[in-house]
Amino acid sequence: MSLTREDVRKIAFLARIRIADDELDSLAGELNNIIGWVEQLSKVDTDGVEPMTSVADMTLPKRVDAVTDGDVAEKVLANAPDREGDFYTVPKVVE
Amino acid sequence: MSELTRLTITQAAAKLDAGEVSAVELTDAHIAAMETSRGLNAFITETPEIARERATQSDARRAKGAAVGPMDGIPIAVKDLFCTEGVLTTAASHILDGFEPPYESTVSGKLRDAGAVMLGKTNLDEFAMGSSNITSYYKPVLNPWKGADGKDLVPGGSSGGSAAAVASGMAMAATGTDTGGSIRQPGSFCGIVGMKPTYGRCSRWGIVAFASSLDQAGPMTRSVEDAAIMLQAMAGHDPKDSTSAPMETPDFRAQLRDGAKGLRVGIPKEYTLDGMPAEIQALWDQGRQWLEDAGATCKEISLPHTEYALPCYYIVAPAEASSNLARYDGVRYGLRVDGGTLDEMYENTRGEGFGPEVRRRVMIGAYVLSAGYYDAYYVKAQKVRSLIARDFRQAFEDIDVVLAPTAPSAAFAIGEKMDDPIAMYLNDVFTVPASMAGLPAISVPAGLDGSGLPLGLQMIARPFDEVTLFRAAQALEDAAGFEAHPWREGA
Amino acid sequence: MSYIIQGDTGDWEVVVGLEVHAQVVSEAKLFSGSSTAFGAEPNHQVSLIDAAMPGMLPVINEHCIEQAVKTGLGLKAKINLHSVFERKNYFYADLPQGYQISQYLHPIVGEGKVLLDLEGGKTAEIGIERLHMEQDAGKSMHDQDPRRSFIDLNRAGVCLMEIVSKPDIRSPEEAGAYLRKLRAILRYLGTCDGNMEEGSMRADVNVSVRHPGEELRTRAEIKNVNSVRFVMQAIEVEAARQVEVWETGGEVVQETRLFDSARGETRSMRAKEFAHDYRYFPDPDLLPLNLAPEYVDTLAATLPELPDEKKERFISEYGLSAYDAGVLVAEKKNADYFETVMLGGPEGKRGQRDAKSAVNWVTTNLFGALNAAGKDIADSSIAAGQLGELLDLIADDTISSRIAKEVFDVMFETGRSAGDIVEEKGLKQITDTGAIEAAVDEVIAANPEQADQVRSGNDKAIGWFVGQVMKATGGKANPQMVNQLLRDKLAG
């Protein structure tokens, strides 16, 4: 399995990372090297082996249903690069 | 260079208690060292004002006889992956430009509450992705040690700034984070102690996430005892982190001086690599000898899936990273590069904001999780991970600790291995297995290579058995008697 | 009444499956401690976790788990003791983490069913495929600024239950009945308030058409329809559109569409389809959710009575018709009102009221008046106890049911008790023979010719006399007695 320019373009879009066209081939080469290298895992016999879900054998801790947070608009908005009043903003989305 | 900047925490705490030195004096000495050693580029942000303020408060506490413990007044550096309230936090990435968290990470907060004095935020590989600190948006960190040929060396990574700061006398200790070796490998490269606790021992709350199932904070210090002291302040259950272990924190120094007598040490045969420098094999054998002389019994063990740990890691970690880094989208904090549409804004922001290594890993991660490949890569890797953990579980049925090299080489020159990602990944071949199994591990400086560069030996223990790990590491440190320092007057 | 679309190529049936997003009733969000209350200032119910600040971590709200399990039990569904939270990865303006924490391969609730009452006493059973828990997204506002959309994260992280039906629905009516029934069950359980206007219940509608007996054809998913009526309309127009497409030699494509209620049509949401690769994987910030069987048993034991059970009980206990029982249980508060009436009564006669007349007064008179006044039973001016009192006055002949209607109207106007009104207006029924006899004699005396007609055998005229006497007594005379006396006196 080897990634083409087009595959790399698609993956880059999935990850929302702009890749210049002239970088696609070199990037495809790098990614293919890494993927080819990790594919050695296929040699391991994992029949009947459960995939690891968590390293620590713990049970999921739970919170009680109480309002203990929020109402910190200034804190959550303070770092916004393009804040408008108490809103975040993004380029207009047309639906 | 001042005597005060060469002390261990243990020594400094004694002087503070004896009134021989004040926290402010200690702090000023380190602030001066930060300035003279700026050439190493170990810090992204220096916080001398905060340091002096906390030092003053510490002296006031001590004057009232209300010092809160051995960390009170100790000047430390904080890896710039820990969110620090009101202080620029970058993860060494362009994409976090100007980000000042309105919150303090649990671990850095615990250290603050223990009286530790924050000197600044240390440089690292971007988002902790790297083993040589060359992927930082804020430029590489230099290792305070120089090669025989005088070349500039990498400090290791990702916690390279922290390692360089402690080794060069800019900080008495520093926090690091270890995902696949990011504390232990730079510890080995810079000749200091680097300790990764059991996964779940230290809270991950407020630490910029790289790979959630692997990330652990840990201490980087000048002695094993210092590591135990510092971890004591960092560890503890945190209800804000669902993966934080709900258990009491033991006294990590409880058995520190019990020695190696009766310890059962495993020597994993799979850790012998062909092409591994003879010096490293020799140091490893030496370490075994030291422990046996000290009364430990050593035996060869097998961890059959060791060779698969690294490729397994390079599926699991990028997969988690690709998702963890999705939040850097130019909307709520950090860099925003505008675009005509929402997607263009995302692509521009993330294209400019992430460096080459982060891009590579995020894309690998997106790929191994994508439709049609998930089972072949991600699920397969998590199965192999189960086998790696099982190898250790079985081995620990009749040993107490594993002894192995920390890294397959000493620090290398900036520029080497840079063009070949996989060659770079191989730096972590000995550290990744313990990470995959969530086990506590420590690197102790044990010797020098032919060109006088430090080499570390690694020990790995059972989950949550840091007490035994520190005991074994102390025995190794005592036997090794590593005294070398990179001090270069005026460096 | 199966729903069939006649086309040129023959009959078409519509196949519908619904994915309902129901907002869980809880104080705080699923993975953070910020409030779920509706209508706060923008970004004022947002924590550092909801805003996906670096290093923030989720911790689950135990009440949301309980609500999901209760709902599963209410849907007669299998509760999965082991379930897993996974990340659904995609980029969108209202999704701060860049992923939604949801459940995928291992949902908390498996297969169940919902029973529908349809027109003409018909019933249908709609299968439930699964129920899973997930985070809601924030809200984007597109009309505030020429070049930017504004983002409010108050909803982000609120707990939703996605309830997925099997493609068992065969008509817009069934879809409507399913949604109303599902909403009733959620409200009985108190796990979702079911207010579609406030968006606490939204439906994604999967529609396809086929010739009866055929394999399933390609479906289209109509996203986020927010009222029962719109869901029914959307199915109707989308089914028609698909039939049209197939019959003109086209292909229905699998896509997500929007329902435009103003235009009454569905429109394709243009989207780079290849980009929809959600890359689900277990969330490494959380652990698998394991429930103890005892925990589920306890919740099952404390589950409230649900519409179907209540309906059965009303039929067996009060002898109601299936229809009346169905009308009453459709809304819990209606059923409760009726039952309060039935359990009340005068000293020594508690719980002895006549169910049939109670149903009529509640469903006909009260609901009629409420609808006319555009009121909800919750703010009815007549409390259940007061209506019961009115029924008692009829039962013990204090007033006739005709008078009772007048009294009822005054009660509805003023909220005063039936007894007071009857007293004050002197509406007590006259049962004293002497008084009625006097009135009868007067009327007969005043109308000799009509009296002769009756005597000469024209029975119809009796009715006329009854009317006159009732009028003379202001309607208070007991009609049976009036009738009897007239017959005696006019018997030839």
Ligand SMILES: [Mg+2]
């Ligand atoms: Mg869905």
Ligand SMILES: [Zn+2]
């Ligand atoms: Zn959903």
